[in-house]
Amino acid sequence: MENPHDDTSHQNIPQEQPLNKQQPTPQSSITSTPDATKNNEVAFNSRIDLSGLQNAVEKIKIELAKVIVGQHAMLEMLVVSILADGHSLIEGVPGVAKTITAKLLAKTLAVDFSRVQFTPDLMPSDILGTSVFNVKTNEFDFKKGPIFSNIILIDEINRAPAKTQAALFEVMEERQITIDGARYKMEPPFLVFATQNPVEQEGTYALPEAQLDRFLFKINVPYPSLAEEIQILTNEHQRENKVALDMVAPVLSAAEIAKYQKVIRQIIIEPNLLAYIAAITENTRNNANLFLGASPRASLAIMNASKALAAINGRDFVTPDDIKKIAPAVLNHRIILTPEREMEGITTNKVVSQIIETIEIPR
Structure with missing residues (x-):
């Protein structure tokens, strides 16, 4: 007598084999594991x-590594901000290489650079420029201020009064200034790197939300690790009389920066990821821990910066x-905690992390 199970098993074998062959499709392995992603990218x-x-x-x-030890996250974010054509606010205690990193990064770019030290007595005309009467022509000539450059480093931006800070609103957003009815456009690339000390409060003026929203990133700079600090001491000892700025050479021109910024805009982002970005931003507006959520400008910033990060990774x-x-x-500088959460010691970074963990990742 024939065993009915024999026929069934023979029929199942050819059906299982094709299924096993079809499982590792290229599309399904893109986001499965880091190793699978890496192999797929190759x-x-x-x-x-x-x-x-x-x-x-x-x-x-490579150029920055000649002087800067560690701080890889800050360097990566600053490079992303250049490619995404956005300004960066660098926050950290004194001595963690905020200013020197911004100066060296500007040195690697073959573009104009200016540095402005913000002080409580700084006036808007000290930054933007002013009209000066020309006796020979009997007309007023506009003398450009330090803002007319490609890379502008603003040291201790929170030390200037509100009037001076407000002078940056138009130029940071629209890459132009309007003085005496005349409009002056900034030459691309135009990027502002600003530093501030989060600890010292005496003689400082908190940046208004409207100005914070114009920064693509707020980069928090931590202390170096023990190994990094030892390397910093070793490098400084071996450097002897060499000037740090002289050790770095320009590697990128203004035309190349403009070209790569255009490439970034071509990076592909799927509709489900656009919805993911919108969901993250929308959650900040309905979060019980937050008094103020992020605006659509934050969604655009996440999208553009994500494209730049993807391009850097090939x-x-x-x-x-x-x-x-x-x-x-x-997001961390675009949201405001409720007074209760602030008193509890909750940080904006922690709230953002909770939001990201809460929202389902697109598959």
Whole structure:
């Protein structure tokens, strides 16, 4: 007598084999694990040529590594801000290389650079410029201020009064200033790197929310680790009389920066990831821990910065991990805690992390 199970097993074998062969499809393995992602990226033929951009970023990192020890997160965010055409606010206690990093980064770019030290007596005309009467022509000539540059480093931005801070509103957002009815456009690239000390409060003026919203990132700079601090001491000892700025050479021109900024805009981001970004921002507006949520400008900032981060990593498409990595630096200065949470010692970074963990990641 024939065993009916024999026929069934013979019929199932050819059905199972094709299913097993079809499971590891290229699309399903893109976001499964870091190793799978890495292997997929190696085999993936990018639809956009990112080799030049990656080489330029690598050269910048090599130049900065001649002087700067560690601070990899800050350096990466600053490079992303350049490619995404956004300003950065760098916050940290004195001595953690905020200013020197911004100066050295500007030195790696073959563009104009100016530095402004903000003080309580600084006036808007000291930054923007002023009209001076010309006796020879009997007309007023406009004398440009230090804001007319490509990379502007503002040291201790919170030391200037509100009137001077407000002078930056138009130029940071629209890349132009209006004085005496005349409009003056900034030459691209135009980027503001501003530093501030979060500890010292005497003689400082808190930045208004409208100005904070114009910064793409707020980058918190931590103390170096013990090993990094030992390396800092070693490098300084071996450097002897060499000037740090003289050790760094320009590697990127203004034309190349403009070209790579255009490349960033071509990076692909799927509709479900756009919805993911919108969900993160929308959650800040309905979060019980927050008094003020983020505006649509924050959503745009997350999208543009995520594209830049993807391009730096050699991908012509954005992943959820790019968004999760970028979101804290974009949101932490755009939201305000409720008084109760602030008294409890809760930080904006912690709230942003909770929001990111709460929202389901697109698959």
